[in-house]
Amino acid sequence: MGRSLKKGPYIDEKLVRKVEAQGPAKEPIQTWARACTITPEFVGITFLVHNGNKFLKVFVTEDMVGHKLGEFAPTRTFRGHTSTRDAGRR
Amino acid sequence: MPRVVGVDIPADKRVGIALRYIFGVGPVQAYKILDACGIDPTLRARDLSEENVARIAAEIEKNHVVEGQLRRQVATNIQRLKDIGSYRGLRHRRGLPARGQRTRTNARTRKGPRKTVAGRKSVKGK
Numbered sequence: 001m002g003r004s005l006k007k008g009p010y011i012d013e014k015l016v017r018k019v020e021a022q023g024p025a026k027e028p029i030q031t032w033a034r035a036c037t038i039t040p041e042f043v044g045i046t047f048l049v050h051n052g053n054k055f056l057k058v059f060v061t062e063d064m065v066g067h068k069l070g071e072f073a074p075t076r077t078f079r080g081h082t083s084t085r086d087a088g089r090r
Numbered sequence: 091m092p093r094v095v096g097v098d099i100p101a102d103k104r105v106g107i108a109l110r111y112i113f114g115v116g117p118v119q120a121y122k123i124l125d126a127c128g129i130d131p132t133l134r135a136r137d138l139s140e141e142n143v144a145r146i147a148a149e150i151e152k153n154h155v156v157e158g159q160l161r162r163q164v165a166t167n168i169q170r171l172k173d174i175g176s177y178r179g180l181r182h183r184r185g186l187p188a189r190g191q192r193t194r195t196n197a198r199t200r201k202g203p204r205k206t207v208a209g210r211k212s213v214k215g216k
Binding site: 061063064067070071072074 | 170174178
């Protein structure tokens with residue numbers, strides 16, 4: 001279900017300020033704003049997106065515009081189910 | 091049997107139904123096409139005149155994406171999700187539902203036939 005057009009995309013204002021303030025050095029921007037939509041201005045910037053535990057490096061490319069930052073920083077670790085043998089030994 | 095856009099040979103059903111045999115044409119599109127061509131959807135497909143078949147084909151060609159082209163479009167969209175490393179792309183790669191559905195039960199369309207595992211812990215590789 002998409003978001004209401006009336007409201008427009010959700011863009012974290014603080015993050016935009018950080019992007020604008022960024023110098024030519026292009027050091028990664030650390031952020032918790034996973035819900036923030038990626039705007040064209042974000043292209044070419046590396047973000048450190050919080051996944052609830054660590055900050056994951058996300059390099060924004062043109063194709064990512066319109067998606068949200070959180071889509072590129074998975075929050076779950078799935079290491080597979082226990083194998084049949086392991087389950088039996090318990 | 092009339093042929094519309096390539097290999098599609100709808101049966102001796104009403105055109106409104108027969109057109110749905112084309113990949114990318116469902117109930118809504120079928121009636122839209124016939125409306126644009128001014129053809130009665132209750133007409134049987136075999137009773138269509140050559141001219142009307144040509145009209146339908148032209149209309150589809152012009153205003154609709156169907157069959158191979160549509161399949162390609164869908165595939166590239168999915169490929170894009172995979173390439174940018176998004177969560178949805180990851181779900182496609184693993185063959186799991188991509189829109190937040192539950193997977194504890196159901197999701198059989200994506201996961202395929204059940205793989206029953208002996209013992210109370212269920213085991214499933216990716």
